[in-house]
Amino acid sequence: MLFPTPLLDALRAAPASPAFEHGDRIVTRGEVLELIGRLAGAMRAAGLGPGRALAVRTEVTPEAFAAHMAAHALGCRVVGIRPGYPQGQLDHVLGMGVDAVLVDPATAAPQLMKTGTALSLGPVSGAADLLTHPGGGPPTVSARPDDVAALTFTSGSTGRPKGCAITYRALSEHWAWQPRVWSPVAADLARRFERYLLFGTLASMVVMEFLAPCLLGGGTAVIPQDDGRPLFPYAIERHRITGSIITVPRLFRLLEQADTADLSSLRALMVSGSPIGPRRLAAAAERLGPVVFQGYGQTEAGNVAMLTPEHIAAGVVAPVGRPHPGVELSVRDEEGGELPLGRSGEIFVRSPYIMAGYWGDEAETRDTLREGWLRTRDLGHVDADGFLHLAGRTRDVVMVNAMVVYAGPIERVLTGHPDVDEAYVAGAPDERTGEAVHAFVVPAPGRTPDRAALAALVRAELGDDNVPKTITTVPGVPVSAAGKPDKRALLDRL
Template structure:
């Protein structure tokens, strides 16, 4: 087996190549930990703690709320919330009564919201008072029957819960909600509901736990059907990879949103499975992050490269103690080498790059945390996960070191796309997930991603991968952030354009950048166009929106 899976040679002895994954309701992650550690803190939110017993009690209540409203097993419940206790309660409560969770980005505008709610046919939405108007405007064009409204103040400690509405109104926020006619207050519903234990039996391999919509960065957002088995398997795989995590002993910094599948698995599901304390951060604020690390001493900090970039470049980073952080798994975008080295020097912890995609629950690869790793690599496949590099057209496996499309097979691979059989058939063939990402495998079984198949730039007949150029740009001392895309060119078909954000107080001319690149890149890869910007458009998880950059380019 090790001959055909060379990566197994580099597994730490503590990690087995295969595991048994329980076939039960995903909500059992919370139920089991609450029975084992009832008084341990499960959630910390802006000064307020909820124990595992309290979280389980509230989740049971929410399950009964849904049943009292007539929601049936298999119906969809949208959760449109930032990281807050109400989101976690609604998530587990929906799973407990057999509903399907639809995680919905709170930043969605009305058009995006209508698409996701109507496509998923969600019958209930749980949202914030701040977002109520947007939901109400969209409601008539969806299948929604019930709107459940919560507020940040619902789980704030005294006196913050009293001061919050005053401050928000002073800032011009609209918190007024008209209750009745299918609109309910979250806390009021919970208080009136039964807390009798409920966690329905499911067919874990077949029953959908989550409809997670793709980011829509490459076109129309699609619903990815993730089963209870998919998500349990990926939670176990991630936890076994982080084998030094002690049940009931770790603190997870929740800076990435739980409505993103990376945050859902690596943060929420893993912290509940390991009975850790999940520190919920409703919005990424670097000062709040620094203060939280200094005060609460989190040990695990999953994130995106942009988060680590913001932290290591902050003027206060040397004034606070961030040495509690032991493990950081970086996902959603390539991790520049300089960021990794500086972060590890500051914290003394390990920052490793992983890889995944929504269709895989999402994690499929990671570098060993405490073992042999390779810089600028996504690492090796997880236990029970097989990966190949194939020719995109013929499907033939590529030789070691050659670039092709990454395809993956494992227990975390999605059931398919919601109501899109043709799309599913194009993406899953003979059990293999065709990722659309181009990469290579080396002789040790470590994989590297060179870029999205769709992001490939073909200039003058040359295949150019943006990541190759971005790595070089990130090495420049004046550059804070960089993105590369192919823009139309009459002569070359496409040409390379770099979008650059400079460090504060630094300067860089196009000529200086050209010299820097020509010393480090083949001539055909050197950016022919450069645009200096104040910021780059990103998703909430920190992934740069190349498509938006290109759309802006076309409009110019």
């Protein structure tokens, strides 16, 4: 069934069931369905339809989710705008053929509304309020399979976020959006996401990807109010949350405060966004119980593999998981030759829901998509049991004395030391060696890492070129707007 038909069908099937809790509001599935139809009618009246592009920058609300689905029902290309873009990046994103921009009273800004038709969810000066539209009837899907459904953006670590074009056909084959063909892992997630903590931004593919099992599986998405306390763990206690996604830095903070809140309602915590060491993953599962999942994926490919609580309970903590059904992995050497099981190389992914390409960037698309396979630029191997192991990124390298040094293996060696909880490695220019390795470590509770011992450990495991020039102890890692560790901010501390 063409996306978003399965969602519309699920909303019709249980109209009285709560779909969202937003503060004191309960919004039923029937109300969301009516809202999608009304917003679709308003968007159609504003000239939107198949092939037209709607840029969306809103807070996380039931209305905002309905607006996304209304635009998809019409067959629009939804351009998700993350919060925090500097002006240059915002101009870059808005320059991708946008026909209209949708905001709400909390996000409206002149630099957003200068592109195309200005639309809003609520009263905003200079924008047409879609919520005042009298109605559009039951929503119908007029999308075309090979049109682009969404542009979701990479983090912009190179300075310009790349727009990953995801087609309606791809979303129609997506592991999360088709409940009739859910794998046992997807069905289990849907059950555990009975009360799903929804936060962040709907412009994130990860947020939407894991919201799908909740809503399609009959659960309720809970949008927490800001009460001044950390979201994790206190929103879990306050709202009796059963499932959520979480970044690695947030997981570490949660574990530090786990004893201050009641987490007994929790049944699924999906850890994603950056690698986590096996020791810390096992410790998280021991502390929180059989609720910890680990996901591996990319904006270009969606979620590729998943490690379940059952895997972790069996002692499988080194890999990042097994691929979803329909996802194929190929590990290749520098010449593109396929490597056997157990050999490390660059990971290629093929699935029905990988991106069609980077919007407006044919050269980068040709370099990334190879005969139906997507280059992840991640390094790793697949073991005999089908688990994927990561070893670092091809671009996360430091050139030391003209030798390629990968950050990932150094980070794993450092986190393997009992005195270290977290480790982050980055390179910086160096007059003597061209670039030098710099490491930042967060100590384990009550421990004081010895820099000489850590350097000796890296030398013994990886060789002299991999030994960090500096090893700096930090109380925690700064995070980017996307919630990922910010290595640039760490380097600024040197």
